[in-house]
Amino acid sequence: MITIEGLTFQYKNSNRNAVEDVHLSIRGGDFLGIIGESGAGKTTLIRAINGIIPHHLPGDYYGSVQIDGEDTFDVTPSAISLKVGTVFQDIDSQMIASVVEDEILFGLENYSIPRDEIEARLSGALDAVGISQLRYRNISHLSGGQKQKVAIAAIIALRPKILLLDEPTSELDPQSSLAIFRLLKELNEKHGLTIIVVEQKIMLLSEFVKELAVMKGGRLLLHGSVRNVLKNTEQIGKSGINCPRVATLSNRLTELGVKLDGVCVTLDEACSMARRLMYD
Amino acid sequence: MKGFLDYALGDTFFHHLNPLIKLLISLLISIAAFISGSHLFIAALIALNLVMAARAGIFQRGVMLLAGLLKFSAFIFILQLLLVRRGNPLLHLPLNLVITDAGLSSAFLIVLRLIAGTMPLAIMLSITQMSDLSNVLVLKCKVPYKYAFALTTAIRFIPIFAGEMAGIIEAQTSRGVEMDTKNLFKKVGLILPLCVPLLITSVKKIEDSAISAEIRGFHLRTGQSCYKRYMVTAGDMAVLAFSAMLIALACIF
Ligand SMILES: Nc1ncnc2c1ncn2[C@@H]1O[C@H](COP(=O)(O)OP(=O)(O)OP(=O)(O)O)[C@@H](O)[C@H]1O
Numbered sequence A: 001m002i003t004i005e006g007l008t009f010q011y012k013n014s015n016r017n018a019v020e021d022v023h024l025s026i027r028g029g030d031f032l033g034i035i036g037e038s039g040a041g042k043t044t045l046i047r048a049i050n051g052i053i054p055h056h057l058p059g060d061y062y063g064s065v066q067i068d069g070e071d072t073f074d075v076t077p078s079a080i081s082l083k084v085g086t087v088f089q090d091i092d093s094q095m096i097a098s099v100v101e102d103e104i105l106f107g108l109e110n111y112s113i114p115r116d117e118i119e120a121r122l123s124g125a126l127d128a129v130g131i132s133q134l135r136y137r138n139i140s141h142l143s144g145g146q147k148q149k150v151a152i153a154a155i156i157a158l159r160p161k162i163l164l165l166d167e168p169t170s171e172l173d174p175q176s177s178l179a180i181f182r183l184l185k186e187l188n189e190k191h192g193l194t195i196i197v198v199e200q201k202i203m204l205l206s207e208f209v210k211e212l213a214v215m216k217g218g219r220l221l222l223h224g225s226v227r228n229v230l231k232n233t234e235q236i237g238k239s240g241i242n243c244p245r246v247a248t249l250s251n252r253l254t255e256l257g258v259k260l261d262g263v264c265v266t267l268d269e270a271c272s273m274a275r276r277l278m279y280d
Numbered sequence B: 001m002k003g004f005l006d007y008a009l010g011d012t013f014f015h016h017l018n019p020l021i022k023l024l025i026s027l028l029i030s031i032a033a034f035i036s037g038s039h040l041f042i043a044a045l046i047a048l049n050l051v052m053a054a055r056a057g058i059f060q061r062g063v064m065l066l067a068g069l070l071k072f073s074a075f076i077f078i079l080q081l082l083l084v085r086r087g088n089p090l091l092h093l094p095l096n097l098v099i100t101d102a103g104l105s106s107a108f109l110i111v112l113r114l115i116a117g118t119m120p121l122a123i124m125l126s127i128t129q130m131s132d133l134s135n136v137l138v139l140k141c142k143v144p145y146k147y148a149f150a151l152t153t154a155i156r157f158i159p160i161f162a163g164e165m166a167g168i169i170e171a172q173t174s175r176g177v178e179m180d181t182k183n184l185f186k187k188v189g190l191i192l193p194l195c196v197p198l199l200i201t202s203v204k205k206i207e208d209s210a211i212s213a214e215i216r217g218f219h220l221r222t223g224q225s226c227y228k229r230y231m232v233t234a235g236d237m238a239v240l241a242f243s244a245m246l247i248a249l250a251c252i253f
């Protein structure tokens, strides 16, 4: 359970709030997608949840972030990391080893995971993101997408209760992006992980997550279930994001007085809607 | 020197040596190079370095390293040549400069020592994973993990910065800046201003890396957290004995 209350943060040597008066509460088991144009404050919000703000990045901090009732202001990021795993946007600088295997081992060793459990976790995490064959490879010789998978595996291996991912598919091809989101969905549904993912690809996001949050200029513009958020084509457009075409289509039809049962999120839904409209 | 200090993956005898032994033998070979006064012996040490590089599967890198060091020592060679005034004059130059046989000999010696003293560490670090190095420093030398991590991170960042610099130079070249000029002063003039952006991105990279370590429990680590075990094998003892023998030989020659 994450409770964010009136969070406002301004980086030192910046003259505007990177996030402003954000109220957000995320229950255990939620799968939340955050979207917003560049500079909207998505990364800043992620940093505030895992404690990097205010512990590592100086600035003006107001409001509070609580994880299971514990204020992140009062505990160190390492302590928070026992519950919250983060995959950062900048992939290169979050690698701390030269070989894939060691990258995954790093966190496991830090948490003093028992020896007999380490191998299972290590190979399990590599397998889950589909990079078992990269285990002994040199990280600096991997492609951007492969590194992204390594970063995800390194966090998954730690089995955090809450998973934060900042644009985890930015360097991935469509197929791999889909695979990552399928994995996230599985982690969320089967293992009950709470997942917060920042993503630019709104189609992909709305197909998988349960809730959406739209940010603009540091503020939380919209928040709610995917269907409820996607009803607001215009507001989403104002935030600098293109609402998925299928949602826009069904919203327009509703405006025109066509009776539909809610907004379409996926292409499949749009197809069955079209079929119904034609034959009924 | 592309790829300098970048970890070279491999499965050779030298790769499997205990990281601490690798450090130790490179130190011993360097010491041997500095003890010995014989040009021939030190040249043999350099050859030995190349053989080690070849056995570790990084011969090409070894040669590149040698070439780089040669270029670098040219300046020191000339300086030494002109500064030593004792011995028999071989050549009189303007400005009252003189080249003597002793100067020539000591200039050669310095360059050889410099090369033979630097190569072993560079070669051994190239075939050592930094995480292994920090692990043994913690386990065997009882260095606090924080310091071991800082040390190995610094080493790990060298090739990353080199790559970054190469990227910046490439970008400048593609914008028509003549970075490949042979004129040393011109080149320094062109590269120096680029160091500022490099410094800024570097500081940010190191900061991000530290944050990344922190959110994966860096501060929770204890001295016994390490999963891999590092043993000292017969092979380790053998190369160690061999290096000790080099020191003994260096004392004789
Ligand atoms: N370390 C920093 N120091 C100062 N200002 C920063 C820092 N990081 C971000 N900002 C500023 O804070 C604002 C929000 O940035 P943030 O990185 O949170 O946006 P974002 O939504 O993640 O954007 P993107 O989609 O480009 O990643 C921006 O105006 C940015 O310039």
Ligand SMILES: [Mg+2]
Binding pocket: A042, A043, A044, A089, A166
């Ligand atoms: Mg961002």
